[in-house]
Amino acid sequence: MQNYAAAVQDFVERHATGLTVVFVTGAGVLALRRWLAGGVCRSKVRLDGKTVLITGANTGIGKETALDMAKRGARVILACRDMTRARIAADDIRQRSGNGNVLVKKLDLSSLQSVRDLAKDVQENEERLDILINNAGIMMCPKWKTEDGFEMQLGVNHLGHFLLTNCLLDLMKKSAPSRVVIVSSLAHERGKIHFEDLNLEKDYHREKSYYQSKLANVLFCRELAARVQGTGVTVYSLHPGVIRTELVHHLFPTFALWQRIIAMPIMMMIKSPREGAQTTIYCAVDESLANASGLYYSDCAPKTPAPQALDDAAAKKLWDISMSMVGLA
Ligand SMILES: NC(=O)c1ccc[n+]([C@@H]2O[C@H](COP(=O)([O-])OP(=O)(O)OC[C@H]3O[C@@H](n4cnc5c(N)ncnc54)[C@H](OP(=O)(O)O)[C@@H]3O)[C@@H](O)[C@H]2O)c1
Ligand SMILES: *[C@@H]1O[C@H](CO)[C@@H](O)[C@H](O)[C@H]1NC(C)=O
DSSP: OHHHHHHHHHHHHTTHHHHHHHHHOOOOOHHHHHHHHHOOOOOOOOOTOOOEEEESSSHHHHHHHHHHHHHHHHHEEEEEEEEEHHHHHHHHHHHHHHHEEEEEEEEEEOOOOHHHHHHHHHHHOOOOOOEEEEOOOOOOOSSOOOSEEEEEEHHIIIIIHHHHHHHHHHHHHOOSSEEEEEEOOOGGGGGOOGGTTTOOOSSOOOOHHHHHHHHHHHHHHHHHHHHTTTEEEEEEEEEEOOOGGGGGGGGGGGGGGHHHHHHHHHHHHSHHHHHHHHHHHHHHOOGGGGOSSEEETTTTOOOOOGGGSSOHHHHHHHOOOOOOHHTOO
């Protein structure tokens, strides 16, 4: 015993610097990881008897959000493009939440017809809709077009959700108080709405397109909030954080080997989908936000978005153009 203690003391003395470095680094990494994990939604609100619809809920942030809503007792509709993956996700959510009231419906946001079909299905078959979560998104894909000829990222991230939300508004008003939650991104800060060429036909860049679509999300939130004021429908947009999901799958393959090697430790540090779902969940349920509308959130707290996301004239202009693009005006 005596010898052992002496040996440990000897070891510590001889390796003091090395051990200090290891402990400090370890503590630093843990602290950084905790800090990166961001805010947590602490609300214990139950959603029994309420209905929640989430787009793109078969994976990533959307699936984690759906699981949380199911645990709170809601009827949860996963609106997804890939029905096979959606059914697998629904089974998993039912099992983990113990809530059997989880269903899947087909939604391809790159087709206005598909959006209208889903909205009709919901209007005809659901008694209420308390929370709509516009979560689905596509990031930095090549220059692709939607079925209706829109540039893909604008079409899926903004226009498809714009039409969906407008089609479901009456049901949401009947279910008031109800909430629309729009998953945007910090990337909106680098965005600009290219009114002269919304589909970026002349000068397509995958980043430029993603930034524009995420700025459109924040502007849509503001304009919609103003338009539904007083109806009991409130609207929220948010940045979920940087999260390890499939979102990078169009981007990652374009990286050179050295870029992938550098990206790997960074990937370890970034948020898990569960952590990444917290701000969405917060906007969807937290009691403290009951009277807030039209604002932008990050890490479960309000945040001021970029100046171009506060431009009410641009928000109105984008609304009017979007209305005619999706055939509502
Ligand atoms: N991950 C991040 O670091 C991060 C950062 C900022 C913002 N966000 C935002 O968070 C949201 C969720 O992203 P995520 O990270 O969870 O990505 P993800 O794992 O790639 O999930 C995206 C979801 O959107 C669906 N989707 C894509 N195109 C669709 C379409 N045409 N119709 C219907 N659904 C479609 C996908 O369905 P399929 O399985 O069929 O492809 C998938 O379910 C996005 O709006 C994204 O912009 C993410
Ligand atoms: C929201 O407004 C109502 C009516 O003015 C009020 O009773 C309620 O306390 C407010 N809730 C919050 C969380 O601010």
